[in-house]
Amino acid sequence: MSKPLILVSNDDGISSRGIRILVELMTEMGEVIVVAPDSPQSGMGHAITVGNTLRLDKTDIFGSVPAYKCSGTPADCVKLAKHHLLKNRKPDLVVSGINHGSNTSISVLYSGTMSAAIEGAIEGLPAVGFSLCDYSSEADFSHVDEFVKKIAAEVLNRGLPRGVALNVNIPPRRNEKVKGMKVCRQARAKWEEQFEERRDPTGRKYFWMAGNFVNFDKGEDNDEWAIANNYVSIVPCQYDLTAHHAISFLNNEWDV
């Protein structure tokens, strides 16, 4: 049996620590190709490059593993891999990450890591985004291997429902061992932004976005609860944004 073909991307950029770990783990499981941004793309959400050019250059950063760095967004990387580099070869799995920082709850919308995975799902490919809930550049990744490999193996063996990509968040390394994995829903939470106003050297105003994460969700079936309680969270995500429950409200309450 031939080895599965695994496409690896991320949003922290091709030279980040997280993608190196993911490439190493996936190389144990299949034939790997890497297409990732040439610079950090955090917060890019599902952006694509429209009305501008894209660069795509081969790199030997991962030794014998074929790898390409791209001037575009994570979603661009997956599109270029699928429609330009691989053409008639279809990846058996798309993995993105491992992101330096949490992508739980509402952060999934802003996440470049998850946009690569969701772009995979749009292309009909089983896809997973992995994030470690530790923003430090010195983050300890030593506990992630077993979960990343187990989840990748399950997706390769059992597949995913059509149109679904997994948002996997791994708790930060703590003294206590991770308790296990939980299938979750996206927690109801948001960022309360604060904008810090500063002056540049010419005296002109500029802002830094800062903010506090506010969790409104009292449930125990969501990703925030899982991470807080030292479980790996697995949220199946879809790209059909239709609020199906609101269709009848609009048809009944509105004069359309």
Add this chain to the structure above:
Amino acid sequence: MSKPLILVSNDDGISSRGIRILVELMTEMGEVIVVAPDSPQSGMGHAITVGNTLRLDKTDIFGSVPAYKCSGTPADCVKLAKHHLLKNRKPDLVVSGINHGSNTSISVLYSGTMSAAIEGAIEGLPAVGFSLCDYSSEADFSHVDEFVKKIAAEVLNRGLPRGVALNVNIPPRRNEKVKGMKVCRQARAKWEEQFEERRDPTGRKYFWMAGNFVNFDKGEDNDEWAIANNYVSIVPCQYDLTAHHAISFLNNEWDV
């Protein structure tokens, strides 16, 4: 009774024709404040500015209507409006657009227009993104007024379910009059990308993304059908991406 407060943004940039029309229409309905990108942001999806500074400058481009141009994305604009400019004043309505081009079906994911509206919904504000399904810079907007005003009035009068923003697409001006409005779901479709390879003046390769829209959806209850049949489509959208139907699949079929 005081006039409703209406926040206007877009993704084509503050100097585009579409936002000028939207500002004029909203000024008839309430007190308007405009916060929009200082340059086109098409395809930005739900990007936000992380790890970089933001500029926000007042402009008199709309005469006496208070307006600000922002160096960031559509989502940044809504965040800055809510948390910096308006602070304790809560908009009664957030409108985004009118986009030059369709945001039906899968395009909602890549749409900066809709990211401003969805950001509004995250902030608990009733929000609508408007798009005209005509990419031409000379597009004829003369038929949009009645629909934009009617939908804005319905949202102001009847509200929207929590966490829901409306994705409104208006058919291009045709010989036949628009037939009406339809509440729809997001059509199942995707872009099949083609990357055109070129050489720059130094001989180095670069790419332009091009693509064909492929509609797999045979239903008559989706936004693509509505536009093709000369109806305005209204898709209620949510930011909970959880594929709730997939949770039981994972819990039952997977060994987690």
